[in-house]
Every structure is written in structure tokens, then in C-alpha cells.
Amino acid sequence: MSVVSGRPAIELRAVARYFGERTALRDVSVTVATGATLAVLGRNGAGKTTLLRILASLLRPHEGEVHLLGEPVPARAHLVRGQLGLLGHEPLLYRDLSGRENLQYHARLHRIEPERVEEVLAAVQMERRASDPVRLLSRGMTQRLAVARAVLHRPRLLLLDEPRANLDPAASVLIEPLIGRDSGCTRVLTSHDPRAALAEADVVLALKDGRPAFVGDPAQFGEEQLGALYA
Amino acid sequence: MRTAVIVLRKDLRLEMRTWETVPAMVLFAIVTFVIFHFGLNRTTIDGQLAAGVLVVTLLFAAMLGVNRLFVAEREQGGFDAFLLAPVDRTALLVAKASALFVFLVVLEVVAVPAFGLFLLGPSLGHALPGLILLLALANLALSVIGTFVSAIAVHTRARDLIGPMLGLPLLVPALIATARGAGPLLAASHASSTPPGKWLLILALYDVVFGLIAYAVFDFLLEE
Numbered sequence: 001m002s003v004v005s006g007r008p009a010i011e012l013r014a015v016a017r018y019f020g021e022r023t024a025l026r027d028v029s030v031t032v033a034t035g036a037t038l039a040v041l042g043r044n045g046a047g048k049t050t051l052l053r054i055l056a057s058l059l060r061p062h063e064g065e066v067h068l069l070g071e072p073v074p075a076r077a078h079l080v081r082g083q084l085g086l087l088g089h090e091p092l093l094y095r096d097l098s099g100r101e102n103l104q105y106h107a108r109l110h111r112i113e114p115e116r117v118e119e120v121l122a123a124v125q126m127e128r129r130a131s132d133p134v135r136l137l138s139r140g141m142t143q144r145l146a147v148a149r150a151v152l153h154r155p156r157l158l159l160l161d162e163p164r165a166n167l168d169p170a171a172s173v174l175i176e177p178l179i180g181r182d183s184g185c186t187r188v189l190t191s192h193d194p195r196a197a198l199a200e201a202d203v204v205l206a207l208k209d210g211r212p213a214f215v216g217d218p219a220q221f222g223e224e225q226l227g228a229l230y231a
Numbered sequence: 232m233r234t235a236v237i238v239l240r241k242d243l244r245l246e247m248r249t250w251e252t253v254p255a256m257v258l259f260a261i262v263t264f265v266i267f268h269f270g271l272n273r274t275t276i277d278g279q280l281a282a283g284v285l286v287v288t289l290l291f292a293a294m295l296g297v298n299r300l301f302v303a304e305r306e307q308g309g310f311d312a313f314l315l316a317p318v319d320r321t322a323l324l325v326a327k328a329s330a331l332f333v334f335l336v337v338l339e340v341v342a343v344p345a346f347g348l349f350l351l352g353p354s355l356g357h358a359l360p361g362l363i364l365l366l367a368l369a370n371l372a373l374s375v376i377g378t379f380v381s382a383i384a385v386h387t388r389a390r391d392l393i394g395p396m397l398g399l400p401l402l403v404p405a406l407i408a409t410a411r412g413a414g415p416l417l418a419a420s421h422a423s424s425t426p427p428g429k430w431l432l433i434l435a436l437y438d439v440v441f442g443l444i445a446y447a448v449f450d451f452l453l454e455e
Contacts, residue, residue, distance in 0.1 A: 092309070
């Protein structure tokens, strides 16, 4: 296990999760320092999304311990929920509401000042289409809105599941200050592009069939191991 | 309460934008009255029969609303978004039950006069104040139980089946109390303009008991 120096924002100890008889995660232990980036790698179905949902306190682990921002989860998850930003496969936006209405709804739930909505809309360059229903937007535009939704409440911990999916290169650059390294957040990142994820990572967790195949420094995770992981 | 109002406003806005639930409930009720009209082979009905027809129709129409109550939350990620917010989770119960209550009121504003026009023998006028009181208590029961079972059903594959299968048996006491309370109001003799106090009391008690049960366990229903 590799630990980036500093106060840990995430601590997982022997975490396991089952769906019926299927093991989705087992013996997952990793520590991530505040402000660091954890890249979670693995093939489809390796357990990446399950891990992110446990970290988001949307799924209970069946075994092991999870500490987020110093609090045990799910026991004291209510203390950290407002500090998590989740960008998953679904944009978590209502299709029949406009982008602005969606963000205003989230701002009210998180008790965020209304001005912040316009701020994040501008940051993802969606001001002009902000009044259109989400169902009329392209996938890329919807993803930009989803990024705006995820960072609206200024989270300390970002959980990013394929954050650049559906985005063109210009849009990927556009969202970089919000969810990239410079965001200042602790990040957990999965990506369809493992090399890009490795380049951003301070810690790597490689999952194979729900079990850790490698946990540690990305510099020690070579091409051979990467090839074996995706073989 | 503040969170419940935020979610309720969003739900009402979504319904006014899509009109996916209330028109279906209203249309179902009107069509059912027409079917009863021909099925019973009666021009008019009154008394306990009229009360039964009205209450059963409203109950089944309500089930359409119950089945759709959490659809947007499930299909568009509203559950996750809500659960990630630093809010009291039972606010979702209050908001959804309130939204269903509003849908039922809109349904009844259309369906009850239509029932009076198409099926009911005696005039509705004298019975209306008592019927409003009775239906308000029945709506509360439908809203609480409907939200409760909808939250259970939404996580299952057969959610369209689970909602009515769980909800209808639980609602039988409320159905009995509403129908028995409405019987004297809809009698041809205009015997009474207020529902019997016993049935009002039973409905009120039912509302309180199931409201408390739903409040106590709702948080656990949201867990995956």
C-alpha cells in the first residue's frame, strides 16, 4: 500500500461488497491523503463503480471500514455528504427541467447562494443553453452540466467516474479547473483511458474481479502490469 | 420542512411540464365511471353502492399516481442527488406524500363532479362539505401509504405490480372507512350531510398511525 503524505481524506480497510452471491469488491484497502488523486483502474465490471458508490455513501460496504474526511461511513455519513461531489455515469439531472432549474434545485438542497449557479454555468460555458430542457441538450452539453452540478456546492472530495465521457477535447480542457488537479479537491478517478488516469494519479488502485491487483505509487505500475490488468 | 418544500416545488414543476401523471389519473376515473354506468346497467346509483363506486374508482386512479411517484427519481438519478445532499431524508417522504395529495385533490376536483353528473342519483350539493372532509382524510391515507409502498416498489423490477400488491391490502381499512362514511352522504333520502363520526375517527387514527410508521422506517427504504 502506498500512502501519500498528509492527513488522509480517504481510508479504506478490507472493504467488501456483495450483490447476492457475486463478489463486487473484496479486501480493498487504500489510503489517500488530502488533496491527492486516487486512480481506480480495471476492466468493465471490476468493481470501480461499486467502490465509487461506497465512497459516495450511496452503498453500504458489507465488510471492512470506510473513513471519509475523518468520519466513519456510513455511520456518520451525514457529516460528509455535503462535502462530496459525484460525477457518475448518470448526470443526476432531470430531463424535463432546464440546466439552470436543475442547478437551482441542487443549490437549494445544499443551501448554496443562487449566484453560484450562474458562476458554474459560466465556468462550463453553458449560459446560453441554460434555459433549455436537459433532454434537448447533446451528451457533451449534458456532461458539462453534470460537472457544474458536481462542483456546485464546492465539495472537498470529488468522485469522478469517467468524467470526460462524451466530452470533446475543448470541453475536456474547459472542465479541467473544476475537476482537475488544480481544483484543490481530493479526487477519486476512474477513466476509460488508464494512461491518462495514471498521469493524474498520486495513488493507483488496480482492481481485477473486485480484488486489488495493485495498490501503490503509479511510478511502480508499469506497462506490463497495465497490460495484464486489461488482458 | 424547508427541504420538503424544495422537493415538492420541483415535483409540481415537473408534473406541470410533462403532464404525465394527473391527466392519466383523471382519464382513468372518468372511463371507469362510464364502465360502471354500463356494467351496472343503471342510469343512476345512490347510497352505499354510489359510495363504493366512487371510492374504489378514486383508489385505483390513485394507484396510477403511486406507480409514477418515484419514476423520475429512479430513472434520472434524483435519488442519488437527493441522498448526496446534506438534508433530512424523511423530507423526501413529506414532499412525495404532499405531491400525491395535490395530485389527488386535482383528480377529485374533476372526478367527483363528473361522478355526480354521470352516475349519482341525488344531487351532490348537500353532501359536498362532508365529502370534502372525508376525502381529505382518505387522501392523507392514500398519500402516506402510496409514498411508502412506492419507495419500496421503485427498487424492484416488478414495481408496477408491487405498488398495488402492497398498497391495496394496506389501504383496505381506509377504503372501508371512506366508503362507509360516504354512504349516508350519497343516500337518495339526503339523510345526512355529515359523515358518521366513527368513520372519520377511524380514518384520522389510520392516518396518524401509518404516518408515524412511514416516518420511522422511510430512511431505511432509501438504502440500496
